[in-house]
Amino acid sequence: AQKVIQVWSTTSRQEGEKLTLDCSYKTSQVLYHLFWYKHLLSGEMVLLIRQMPSTIAIERSGRYSVVFQKSRKSISLVISTLQPDDSGKYFCALWELAASSGQKLVFGQGTILKVYL
């Protein structure tokens, strides 16, 4: 079963709009971290947000924020005032402290965002 689920595989929005990308995850661990990455068309992978169960550790830009609902095991990425440069593929990822998962991230399938003028 998939541990990290991103419902949308692709979406398009107009410049200036606000977008919410949803991500749900499955874990039975107490200690885990969640991440949102952006995969640029150039190939570069950029960390946008890291969410621990109680705090937000990294925020790359004021236009990126998260809605974290721990009880629902959901973390949504919110991008305000979309710009064409926001186009790319967005990945949600889970790291959990468990002997079986070791030191690895589990990624969702990603959502391709296209921002048009």
Next chain:
Amino acid sequence: GGIITQTPKFLIGQEGQKLTLKCQQNFNHDTMYWYRQDSGKGLRLIYYSITENDLQKGDLSEGYDASREKKSSFSLTVTSAQKNEMAVFLCASSISGGAVAEQFFGPGTRLTVL
């Protein structure tokens, strides 16, 4: 700052061929990773290495070998390329393997098998 370089950027191979992808990082990071990204799927971990000469299998290690002969480099070998295989292979590194360490990614190698 630092950088992760992956070579080659594009790799075209024949079915059954053995293909090697290389990754270099100058962050002086301990842990390095190889991921595979297929269209419609998330990144899947192939191998990772927490230090020089260490290798740990990920979820997708079958069909691949890896080598970490130096701290700064991590290579991945496709032991027998599969026809019609197309994927992007991403290399990453982090200071340690724990969650507090951000993973930095390279630009990727795009593989096409004819």
